[in-house]
Amino acid sequence: MVMEIVDVSHQTLAQEYQFLCSLNKQNPAQEDRFAHILDLALSDPILDEIIQQIELGSISDDDMQVILDQQAKMREYLGTGTASPELTYANTRA
Amino acid sequence: MQPRSIVETAEQQLNVAFGNLAQRSTNAERAALAFIYNKIKQFHLNCDIFDIVNECYLRGLKQTQSGQEIKNHLAWIRQTAYNIIREKSRYGYHKKESSSSHFLETYLSENPLDDAIQTCLDQPEWPQLKKAFAELSSEDQDILKLRWFHNMSWQDVSQELSKLGESISTSTANKRGQRALKRLRKQYYTQVEKEKIIP
Numbered sequence: 001m002v003m004e005i006v007d008v009s010h011q012t013l014a015q016e017y018q019f020l021c022s023l024n025k026q027n028p029a030q031e032d033r034f035a036h037i038l039d040l041a042l043s044d045p046i047l048d049e050i051i052q053q054i055e056l057g058s059i060s061d062d063d064m065q066v067i068l069d070q071q072a073k074m075r076e077y078l079g080t081g082t083a084s085p086e087l088t089y090a091n092t093r094a
Numbered sequence: 095m096q097p098r099s100i101v102e103t104a105e106q107q108l109n110v111a112f113g114n115l116a117q118r119s120t121n122a123e124r125a126a127l128a129f130i131y132n133k134i135k136q137f138h139l140n141c142d143i144f145d146i147v148n149e150c151y152l153r154g155l156k157q158t159q160s161g162q163e164i165k166n167h168l169a170w171i172r173q174t175a176y177n178i179i180r181e182k183s184r185y186g187y188h189k190k191e192s193s194s195s196h197f198l199e200t201y202l203s204e205n206p207l208d209d210a211i212q213t214c215l216d217q218p219e220w221p222q223l224k225k226a227f228a229e230l231s232s233e234d235q236d237i238l239k240l241r242w243f244h245n246m247s248w249q250d251v252s253q254e255l256s257k258l259g260e261s262i263s264t265s266t267a268n269k270r271g272q273r274a275l276k277r278l279r280k281q282y283y284t285q286v287e288k289e290k291i292i293p
Contacts (some may be wrong), residue, residue, distance in 0.1 A: 019229075021136070023136070024136070025136070026136070031180055034176070035177070035195060038104070038169070038172055038173040038176055039173060040170050041166075042169045042170060043165070043166075051125070051129070052168075055128040055132065056121055056124060056125050056128055058128065058132060059128045059131070059132075063131060064128075066131065067124065067127045069126060070144050071119075072281075073142075073144050074115070074144055075117055077144070078116055
């Protein structure tokens with residue numbers, strides 16, 4: 001999917017988000033700024049979509065394999081194929 | 095207080111969102127997991143996606159039970175995961191640390207400061223320590239919590255205090271901490287003596 005950036009503020013936020021992701025370590029001010037962008041994405045579907053595309057675009061095949069392994073670990077934890085996700089996650093609390 | 099049915103519905107939605115995160119392979123779910131993976135790497139933490147997702151779920155549960163609504167679950171998971179990762183980073187959950195560090199350290203790194211210290215002080219063998227600690231000023235308590243209960247370096251302690259609006263140097267933090275420890279020791283022995291007199 002091609003990322004479509006619809007206005008300047010989203011473009012600016014996307015660039016800033018990518019910059020903050022590219023840092024080896026974020027300082028406290030940068031952490032706060034990053035948290036603020038995530039906060040904005042809670043109520044802004046376009047920004048949310050942009051962030052999703054950035055995250056997916058940053059993942060190599062090897063990284064994706066790690067993610068899939070972790071997903072499998074979660075499925076194992078929940079118990080696979082026996083019930084809906086709703087029931088299985090609720091069951092872990094018992 | 096929220097009606098029970100609203101809370102139950104919110105909990106069901108939360109369960110579905112987390113179930114989907116584990117079971118679905120759409121871009122939205124993968125992006126959320128990729129986000130957590132990238133942040134763990136960026137903060138050089140010694141944990142995996144599974145740990146963070148579980149912590150997110152528990153926080154989500156707490157939030158829904160308190161009546162707070164979660165509208166966009168995946169965006170909320172991203173935001174909460176980031177907060178958890180920041181907290182873990184702040185309280186020394188880095189790769190360089192031994193993964194076999196004992197339970198108390200792990201517990202302390204995963205729990206809010208006041209909960210952690212409360213748990214330590216609630217140990218039955220330390221009633222006098224608990225009383226002695228309560229007798230200290232809030233400044234003394236803060237510095238002891240950071241240095242000895244959270245195992246922070248003096249540099250980290252001075253940085254944490256700076257965030258609370260009190261700018262002090264590393265050596266000042268050290269001296270202040272030593273004085274606080276001395277006062278805690280004194281209070282502790284006072285409590286022990288009191289209990290000898292009035293058993």
